[in-house]
Amino acid sequence: AQKITQTQPGMFVQEKEAVTLDCTYDTSDQSYGLFWYKQPSSGEMIFLIYQGSYDEQNATEGRYSLNFQKARKSANLVISASQLGDSAMYFCAMRENPSQGGSEKLVFGKGTKLTVNP
Amino acid sequence: NAGVTQTPKFRILKIGQSMTLQCAQDMNHNYMYWYRQDPGMGLKLIYYSVGAGITDKGEVPNGYNVSRSTTEDFPLRLELAAPSQTSVYFCASRDYGRSEQYFGPGTRLTVT
Numbered sequence: 001a002q003k004i005t006q007t008q009p010g011m012f013v014q015e016k017e018a019v020t021l022d023c024t025y026d027t028s029d030q031s032y033g034l035f036w037y038k039q040p041s042s043g044e045m046i047f048l049i050y051q052g053s054y055d056e057q058n059a060t061e062g063r064y065s066l067n068f069q070k071a072r073k074s075a076n077l078v079i080s081a082s083q084l085g086d087s088a089m090y091f092c093a094m095r096e097n098p099s100q101g102g103s104e105k106l107v108f109g110k111g112t113k114l115t116v117n118p
Numbered sequence: 119n120a121g122v123t124q125t126p127k128f129r130i131l132k133i134g135q136s137m138t139l140q141c142a143q144d145m146n147h148n149y150m151y152w153y154r155q156d157p158g159m160g161l162k163l164i165y166y167s168v169g170a171g172i173t174d175k176g177e178v179p180n181g182y183n184v185s186r187s188t189t190e191d192f193p194l195r196l197e198l199a200a201p202s203q204t205s206v207y208f209c210a211s212r213d214y215g216r217s218e219q220y221f222g223p224g225t226r227l228t229v230t
Contacts, residue, residue: 004160033217035217035218037221043206043223043224043226044221044222044223044224045161045208045210045221045224046221047218047219047220047221050217050218052217091160091161093160093161095217104149104151104163104166104168104174104176105163105166105176105177106151106153106161106163106219107160108160108161108162109160110158110159110160111159111160
């Protein structure tokens with residue numbers, strides 16, 4: 001079974017508008033971490049935002065926020081005020097049992113390609 | 119800080135050849151990782167290290183070897199290259215007590 005599911009292969013948004021990229025995850029652990037990474041066409045992986053499973057508040061980093069709904073097992077990325085430079089692939093990832101020194105493995109989804117139109 | 123650096127950026131290998139992908143970080147991070155990214159897919163973990171002298175297998179370790187003799191360096195060795203190893207390889211590092219991994223620019227490897 002897939003651990004991370006990103007159901008949107010591609011998304012389009014107008015510049016200056018907000019966009020939500022979906023991510024659902026599957027785990028039986030109580031302790032886990034959720035990440036979003038951005039991969040521009042140049043290929044590097046850029047860390048955007050992190051949410052721990054015990055964090056009560058949704059994580060925010062500048063224009064990025066993570067809409068964490070634990071009961072639904074979803075961790076959607078919200079980008080506000082989209083910019084042309086936001087056009088990229090976006091990957092959701094999960095690490096299980098981080099607080100117990102457990103798995104070092106980051107499991108990645110297949111990604112969503114975001115295109116920001118002027 | 120240069121962060122995580124990888125060499126080479128591109129390489130073409132013939133089937134059966136061997137090579138070492140280099141990775142170095144100057145952030146004094148304990149944890150280092152090697153991932154591969156196949157076209158249209160997310161990353162998969164090959165090997166990782168929690169400190170100098172300690173390495174462990176990830177999800178897809180077959181056909182690869184690693185060593186970690188220093189905190190800074192974490193080379194990935196491909197023995198007997200196969201077309202299935204055509205991929206983009208990323209090295210990453212993480213600081214103890216932090217969750218996020220920081221990635222190098224990647225090495226694009228083609229095996230023909």
